[in-house]
Amino acid sequence: MQKQGELDDDDDTVCLGSSFFVDRNYELTTFTFGSHVLNLLCLRSASTDYDLTGQLVWPGAVLLNNYLSQHAEILEGCSVIELGSGVGITGILCSRFCQEVLLTDHNEEVLEIMKKNIELHSSSVLTAEKLEWGNCDHIIQILEKHPKGFDLILGADICFQQSSISHLFDTVKKLLQFNRSKCRFILAYVSRSKIMDTLVVNEAGQHGMQVNEVPGTRTTITNLEGVIFEITLK
Numbered sequence: 001m002q003k004q005g006e007l008d009d010d011d012d013t014v015c016l017g018s019s020f021f022v023d024r025n026y027e028l029t030t031f032t033f034g035s036h037v038l039n040l041l042c043l044r045s046a047s048t049d050y051d052l053t054g055q056l057v058w059p060g061a062v063l064l065n066n067y068l069s070q071h072a073e074i075l076e077g078c079s080v081i082e083l084g085s086g087v088g089i090t091g092i093l094c095s096r097f098c099q100e101v102l103l104t105d106h107n108e109e110v111l112e113i114m115k116k117n118i119e120l121h122s123s124s125v126l127t128a129e130k131l132e133w134g135n136c137d138h139i140i141q142i143l144e145k146h147p148k149g150f151d152l153i154l155g156a157d158i159c160f161q162q163s164s165i166s167h168l169f170d171t172v173k174k175l176l177q178f179n180r181s182k183c184r185f186i187l188a189y190v191s192r193s194k195i196m197d198t199l200v201v202n203e204a205g206q207h208g209m210q211v212n213e214v215p216g217t218r219t220t221i222t223n224l225e226g227v228i229f230e231i232t233l234k
């Protein structure tokens with residue numbers, strides 16, 4: 001029996017729910033890509049230990065949006081799915097050119113701010129769904145709602161966690177196979193480690209895909225090297 005004044009190990013454990021750490025002080029921020037100006041709610045910096053990378057705009061999104069704004073013909077009339085959309089900056093730019101754009105992410109908190117940004121742009125072209133890479137149920141549900149599949153899969157700065165890369169390519173493969181004739185994956189890749197550089201190319205190969213660097217897209221972005229890859233089934 002515990003005597004008065006004695007403490008268990010558990011007694012000094014401070015109980016904080018995960019929401020205690022969530023910063024929701026989103027700021028309306030203006031981004032310009034060529035002649036396209038986008039206003040979006042986002043954080044300016046990451047501030048938690050949780051998987052909330054998607055609350056801010058990453059260099060890969062700037063790279064991809066600059067590329068797409070210069071090559072909008074790629075998007076004209078297309079049906080697009082974006083993986084790991086975060087606040088939605090890439091998909092929202094695409095909605096200006098595409099027939100339909102589905103933004104996806106696995107994080108509930110991120111999906112909430114993404115949906116607010118979709119509301120802000122009130123476009124009938126834009127929708128959002130939860131999609132965890134490698135989750136078969138999620139992808140089946142999405143393809144049931146989009147029986148024609150997608151022309152383009154987009155990803156900006158989504159290769160940063162080694163353990164998720166195989167799952168990412170599982171999902172990409174399902175989407176590419178569903179619309180084999182014309183679907184391709186455009187990935188804005190930002191290099192942060194040599195291990196990841198190799199892993200991405202190897203995983204794509206092991207999933208039966210070829211990775212082609214889009215000529216002229218290799219660039220320095222916030223002191224890192226970025227490049228646009230076009231990835232298709234072999």
Ligand SMILES: C[S@@+](CC[C@H](N)C(=O)[O-])C[C@H]1O[C@@H](n2cnc3c(N)ncnc32)[C@H](O)[C@@H]1O
Binds near residue numbers: 089133157158
């Ligand atoms: C580094 S952020 C990039 C966000 C946005 N594309 C950009 O460039 O600003 C990575 C995004 O991928 C999402 N993500 C990470 N792992 C995921 C997974 N296993 N399934 C689905 N989304 C994931 C995160 O929630 C986050 O929104």
